[in-house]
Amino acid sequence: MTITNGRDLTPVLDRVDRTLEASLERLFAFLRIPSISAQPAHAGDCRRAAEWLCAELAGIGLDASVRETPGHPMVVAHDRGAAEGPHVLFYGHYDVQPVDPLDLWHSAPFEPQLVRDGEGARIVARGASDDKGQVMTFVEALRALRAECGTLPLRVSMVIEGEEESGGANLLPFLQANRDELHADVALICDTGMLEGGVPAITTALRGMVGEEVVIRGADRDLHSGIYGNAARNPLEVLCRILGAVRDPATGRVLLPGFYDGVQDPPEAVRAQWRAIAPSDAGFLGPVGLSVPAGEQGYSAVEQTWCRPTFEINGISGGYAGDGFKTVLPAEASAKISFRLVSGQDPARIRDAFRAHVRAMLPADCTVRFTPHGGSRASVVPADGPGLRAALAALGAEWGRPAVTVGSGGSIPVVSEVRQALDMDSLLIGFARDDDRIHSPNEKYDLTSFHRGIRSWVRVLDALARDGARAG
Structure with a gap:
């Protein structure tokens, strides 16, 4: 009873x-x-x-x-x-x-x-x-x-x-x-x-979150890649280059200025508890077919998801993606991206830093449009x-x-x-x-x-x- x-x-x-x-x-x-x-x-x-x-x-x-x-x-x-x-x-x-x-x-x-x-x-x-x-x-x-x-x-x-x-x-x-x-x-x-x-x-x-959609536009219409390839900007290539420059491939750290301002590690006692819950990276990632953490070096997989901020590309599109093959330079390319934030980070500042990064790397003959998709601490x-x-x-x-x-x-x-x-x-x-x-x-x-x-x-x-x- x-x-x-x-x-x-x-x-x-x-x-x-x-x-x-x-x-x-x-x-x-x-x-x-x-x-x-x-x-x-x-x-x-x-x-x-x-x-x-x-x-x-x-x-x-x-x-x-x-x-x-x-x-x-x-x-x-x-x-x-x-x-x-x-x-x-x-x-x-x-x-x-x-x-x-x-x-x-x-x-x-x-x-x-x-x-x-x-x-x-x-x-x-x-x-x-x-x-x-x-x-x-x-x-x-x-x-x-x-x-x-x-x-x-x-x-x-x-x-x-x-x-x-x-x-x-x-x-x-x-x-x-x-x-x-x-x-x-x-x-x-x-x-x-x-x-x-x-x-x-x-x-x-x-963690908090910033959701953002970015659209980069080049020519006023899709172009034949045989006629305009090399000569015309390819928005998909531009977008991939810009997004690829957000994270340091060697350390896994996000490179946006001020991104880690206010970020602190949890107390060692808390990290010890988490290690007891998820003692191995392979055990944490194994159920989804992975074994090696891909984020910041020096942090376990569970720490990377529970107490560290991140940048993720959630979807990218542009050009022709249907059956068969079509040689086209797309007029525009878009991506949906998200940042997961930890205590101490300001969603508005993170969004502004990302937009500034995109604009700074945008080449001539291209324009950019942003659409926010929520933000929370x-x-x-x-x-x-x-x-x-x-x-x-x-x-x-x-x-x-x-x-x-x-x-x-x-x-x-x-x-x-x-x-x-x-x-x-x-x-x-x-x-x-x-x-x-x-x-x-x-x-x-x-x-x-x-x-x-x-x-x-x-x-x-x-x-x-x-x-x-x-x-x-």
């Missing part, structure tokens, strides 16, 4: 187990909605996803509404049943990434499948892990708690956005405009993962942050092994935006796995992650209620 603060959690956890099939049915209904925020053709689907989630939250007794923004709508919900104790704000997102390349999917991306084989049971669909499956672990935990106890153990608010996968430009203004309504003691963000072997983790360090959760120890203990109780704190190479801008707009710390608790193929074909979410994720939130919410004095 699990009894905490006079509350017996066993009936709640038993209900989670008994009703898992119904919980899966609801998740599958959510996953069938192709809410791709980056593609205008799916704007209606994004609204449909918001309305579906709003109805689910209202159905379990929350005061839920769909809120308009200049882009895709937000879902806001409240349960103020617990007059005493802490107040938590849960954040997630209902939008998903595009599905390309479609031909690499083993099943239709918006027809979720429960696949059982020698690797276990997993839910396969776009959004299964990022972030619909994660959002629904929290929703189903609320459902079980209210069904068994009548009320929740603490006050809960929720804000679920629909533009996280396309820059999230409207989230910060929305939080700022609704500060009084959304301010709580701590934010709960379910958009992170666990460690290999099912070790539960709370992410305490996230890195975030760090202090070791004594609100509710951290209580949440770690609750996760450890569910998974049967001590929960740990980790860094993450990813960027979740909402953490810094919650701090900026609402003056709140965040607990980043998620149940994704490294092999979930997030943003890739055949995205999946382990059935264990979904099932025990629901159970984990039951325990975490109860623990935070008991830890109210320290969470407030």
Whole structure:
């Protein structure tokens, strides 16, 4: 029997187990909605996803509404049943990434499948892990708690956005405009993962990000390479040369002036913990078919992703890339690039430095156009942050092994935006796995992650209620 603060959690956890099939049915209904925020053709689907989630939250007794923004709508919900104790704000997102390349999917991306084989049971669909499956672990935990106890153990608010996968430009203004309504003691963000072997983790360090699209144009039309080759500028060649000069090939360091201003290494004690978690570069990179870290020399693979800034080319295009062969000099070439930032770096300064680098290397007869795609600072959760120890203990109780704190190479801008707009710390608790193929074909979410994720939130919410004095 699990009894905490006079509350017996066993009936709640038993209900989670008994009703898992119904919980899966609801998740599958959510996953069938192709809410791709980056593609205008799916704007209606994004609204449909918001309305579906709003109805689910209202159905379990929350005061839920769909809120308009200049882009895709937000879902806001409240349960103020617990007059005493802490107040938590849960954040997630209902939008998903595009599905390309479609031909690499083993099943239709918006027809979720429960696949059982020698690797276990997993839910396969776009959004299964990022972030619909994660959002629904929290929703189903609320459902079980209210069904068994009548009320929740603490006050809960929720804000679920629909533009996280396309820059999230409207989230910060929305939080700022609704500060009084959304301010709580701590934010709960379910958009992170666990460690290999099912070790539960709370992410305490996230990198920020700068996204940028650059387009270089030369001639006023595509040119025949036999007639104009050598004589005319080739924007693809120019672009490759400019991007290739951003990083030192010998040391792996980014060469933009001021790029490392304010960057500091974590304490040696933290680096020692990370070495224990990922003792070898080959072990860290092996699951994706690699073995040698490619970034800055002097840092392990896990350090390169958790605590060092980076520059990446995410896509490059121009000219003819179809079947067969076409001898053409493209009129323009474009690239999508990103910088992952660590604590101490200013996204605006990094963007300005990159643009200055491009302009300085741009030859005559070429022009350049830039399009920003979001920017956010890195975030760090202090070791004594609100509710951290209580949440770690609750996760450890569910998974049967001590929960740990980790860094993450990813960027979740909402953490810094919650701090900026609402003056709140965040607990980043998620149940994704490294092999979930997030943003890739055949995205999946382990059935264990979904099932025990629901159970984990039951325990975490109860623990935070008991830890109210320290969470407030």
